[in-house]
Amino acid sequence: MRSIFFLVFILAVWVASGYGEMYKWVDEKGTVHFTDDLSKIPEKYHEDAETRKPYKETPTPKPQEKSKPSLPEKISEPEGITVDLVRSGEVSFTEVVLNQRVKQYFIVDTGASFTVISREAAKELGITIDENTPFIPITTASSVIFNPLVTLRSIRVGEAEIENVDVLVHNLPGSSAGLLGNSFLSKFKVVLDSVNGKMTLYSLQGTPSPDRPGGYGRDFWVSQFRLYTRVLDELNKMKRRYEGRGGSSSELVRVNNAIRHFENQLSELERKASLAGVPRNWRQ
Numbered sequence: 001m002r003s004i005f006f007l008v009f010i011l012a013v014w015v016a017s018g019y020g021e022m023y024k025w026v027d028e029k030g031t032v033h034f035t036d037d038l039s040k041i042p043e044k045y046h047e048d049a050e051t052r053k054p055y056k057e058t059p060t061p062k063p064q065e066k067s068k069p070s071l072p073e074k075i076s077e078p079e080g081i082t083v084d085l086v087r088s089g090e091v092s093f094t095e096v097v098l099n100q101r102v103k104q105y106f107i108v109d110t111g112a113s114f115t116v117i118s119r120e121a122a123k124e125l126g127i128t129i130d131e132n133t134p135f136i137p138i139t140t141a142s143s144v145i146f147n148p149l150v151t152l153r154s155i156r157v158g159e160a161e162i163e164n165v166d167v168l169v170h171n172l173p174g175s176s177a178g179l180l181g182n183s184f185l186s187k188f189k190v191v192l193d194s195v196n197g198k199m200t201l202y203s204l205q206g207t208p209s210p211d212r213p214g215g216y217g218r219d220f221w222v223s224q225f226r227l228y229t230r231v232l233d234e235l236n237k238m239k240r241r242y243e244g245r246g247g248s249s250s251e252l253v254r255v256n257n258a259i260r261h262f263e264n265q266l267s268e269l270e271r272k273a274s275l276a277g278v279p280r281n282w283r284q
Helices: 043-048 063-067 070-076 119-124 218-244 250-276
Strands: 022-026 032-035 050-052 081-084 086-088 091-098 102-108 115-117 135-139 144-157 160-169 178-180 188-193 198-203
Touching: 081 091, 091 178, 102 119, 135 218, 135 250, 144 250, 218 250
Parallel strands: 032 188, 102 178, 115 160
Antiparallel strands: 022 032, 022 050, 081 198, 086 091, 091 102, 091 144, 115 178, 135 144, 144 160, 188 198
């Protein structure tokens, strides 16, 4: 599936042998990656990539090394939840639990706006899709595909669980059961260690403070508002195109349902932000 709208697949790097130098780099979404092959790092991140020795080669720290910057970072870093990644070709999968009962292995994609489940999974979960269900239009190379948007009660990965998660219902190519995207992952700082086959999730929610209204920092609030604003902009553009053709097509009805859904989501986010005291310039 080729999508230039929402589903953007980021391929994980090859599993490294564990010898020689290892590189750490952070992408524009804040996701931390590890690899032992410099060519696997996008060129724009080369300058900021850190070179590290694998843990097995790291000598026992000497007393004078306690003042190194890396040590305070490890001590102050909040405890994360680490889960296994399973490699298949150039993508990584992890086990997810939908609505506390359906277990499946999903592709991990930090570049996808939404999590995706299959139609079979939706049926197993008892999800009803009808004329009132919002549909998200996804533009492919040859056509526009409308995919139902539904809300799951919860998604759990390891011990990390998020409630009320928006997901698209779509059968992915091949044998993939689904895709774990940012409707779940955006609630965490994600560290992908493809060398050791691990993903660590650090909750972005902390203790509420003037700098962290509602327990979340500026980046979280900004990203949430931008997501809904971007989706609504795309939907309204598509609505105008369908209206320009005249008539009230089924596609236009689906787009209008999706617009109402995301307007409600944005209103709810505004309500939560106001209660938490989120600055106005964080909501743009």
